[in-house]
Amino acid sequence: MKTTILAAILLAGASSSAIAATRQVDAGPDAQTRLQEALILSQPGDEVVLAAGRFMLDDGLSLDVDGVTLRGAGMDATILDFTGQTGSGEGLLVTSDRVTLRDFAIENPKGDGIKSKGADDIVYQRLRVTWTGGPKETNGAYGLYPVESTGVLIVGSEVSGASDAGIYVGQSKAITVRGNVARHNVAGIEIENSRDAIVESNFVTGNTGGILVFDLPSLPVMGGGNTLVRGNLVAHNTTPNFAPKGNIVAGVPRGTGIMVMANDGVLVEGNILVDNPTAPVMVVAYPMKFDDKTYNPYPRNVVIGENTVDRGGTDPQIDGRNALLAAFGGALPPVMWDGLAQEGTVALRVDPSLGGWSLNLPAQGGGLSGAGAKPGPLSVPAPTTGFALTGVGAPAALEARLVP
């Protein structure tokens, strides 16, 4: 009997040491130090809990412990306010694996909102990143910014005001971006140099361009593709481009709905596209010259399936606009292609229910506003039946970490 009790105590002790600790941090004086210390002293499995309130922060925060959950009392209740930030390139930097972030807001970070680098299996749930002054060139670049990671799940979050992309996933794989709101950013959601992504059921509105799927040259991770863009509402993306020149998104025309550039295997279907007056859907090759022999600048195997589109390009921000509108009867068809394809590959297939047109550019590297463009109706094959992407999306284990 006595041994049994002892064993029970030992077991209890063993399990209690395995139970994660919870560290609560309140707003108020010295929040920077108290919160940063909690993040540093946390152990794998711990939860750092942010109380409701406004945390006034003057420097970036960082988390470098695996398996930690950082959660607040809600994206409108717990606010990390970086208006007075004087250092660091982001509000919160995560560099460890299996981290969960949820239910808090970041306001007015000087650079990016939340960056996670080399942070595998990360969950972003119900986070808000807001630049409270609205769209401005002086706002930070990215709201939610996972990069160089495998396993990324971004759900139920809201980003507005980013001077580059609201949600930007770069050089990563196994990605799901679902049910988020991206509003008043230059690019709403951007998947760049990444593979195996699902972008679905997001509300992307009031940006310059809605959803962008890109591959760029001269980066450590290239070869982007195998991405599904499905069931999103992409509406009224008519905000003038406010990105600082030099960024790739500074070249995105106002009124772009979904844009695919230089990717291999992208399926765009079931989206609702409303009031994207340059082009509801745009598929192009990388427009610039480049010096990287490993880079493929062409879109390959891009499929535009059935989507609901209100109308095509009624106010396209491209050269020769008036002549084009006249030629096409007042509005350009919904799908715009630059006409460039890698020899021996099919760049693009489009469902016959959607009309399209092509710039028919003669060669890659001359830009989109192109000399030599010979605009004309689109002539590409229809999607083959049963086309599906496999192995896309974040691992199931990440979904299991979501909290209702």
Place this chain on the structure above:
Amino acid sequence: MKRHWVLAAALIAAAAATGAAHGPAAPSDAAITGSAFPTMLSEYGFFTDGAAQAPAAGVRAYRLNTPLYSDGAEKLRFVYLPAGARAGTEGEGLLDFPVGSALIKTFAFTESGSRRLIETRVLLHRADGWLALPYLWNAEQTDAKLALAGARVAVTTPAGERIDYRVPNKNQCKECHGLNDAVIPIGPKARNLSTAWLNDFARDGHIAAVPVVARTLPVWEERAEAGVEPAARAYLDVNCAHCHQPGAMASNSGLDLRWEQTSAQALGVMKRPVAAGRGAGNLLFDLVPGKPGESIMVHRMASLEGGVAMPELGKGTVDKEGLAVVERWVAAMAPSGAP
């Protein structure tokens, strides 16, 4: 009588306070290799007199030919190897200090004619890898206390600028010292140490032989004689390359600023930025040969604004001399045939 007692107490207190600055004659190997985070710098025993930065036995001062800029702070660097231990060498790269070693760097500013110690950062080589910890000096300059979350300290730089000097937090140490998921030293590379120092180090048995260095980094104060290209490349190697190289914090930028990098594109010549965001400042390329004013690198070095300023950490003032060297290098570059 009572007055004498008070005086005596005051003297004892003063002695105790000064006593805290005088550590044991030799460093504590247990403090370096244990699992705890010592609360006070004096617990390591790196100094016989902390305020004077007088090293204990076995603690050896060194300097770097081209040092990293830290708002003009004076930096006092020391290395400690446990008794009988010997560092390995990796060509002209980092010396490979064995477990039990420590690198110690104190940051100080001279204000009103006297030196004020601000912080001491230690890198401890423990069995499970290197650990970086920051210690903040007290106002009395008797000891420094662990500051896991970092701190801000009002200082006046040698250039006369009043700044909120940033003591990094423990995680921020890793932002510069991280490579392929491990923490490593940055500074003591054979190519950035003087031959004389390396010779002494070898003579005392701390390395088996002086490593062969093809091209030593120029001594910063003698950069005018070294030539603009080596001076600028040394500056970038020391100030930027710990992040801007494969496997490091800014690897996703595709920019590689290491001394040994030979590709112009990797160094930024006519390279378009990737995730520079508004840091690009309306410019198109990292470096435009002949045109420093059109080069993003120069723009970001000249900025103090969060989200634009480079480096992101450890900078409260623009390094005017470093910026001038990089500007001259870019201005002297032959126009590139790159796209």
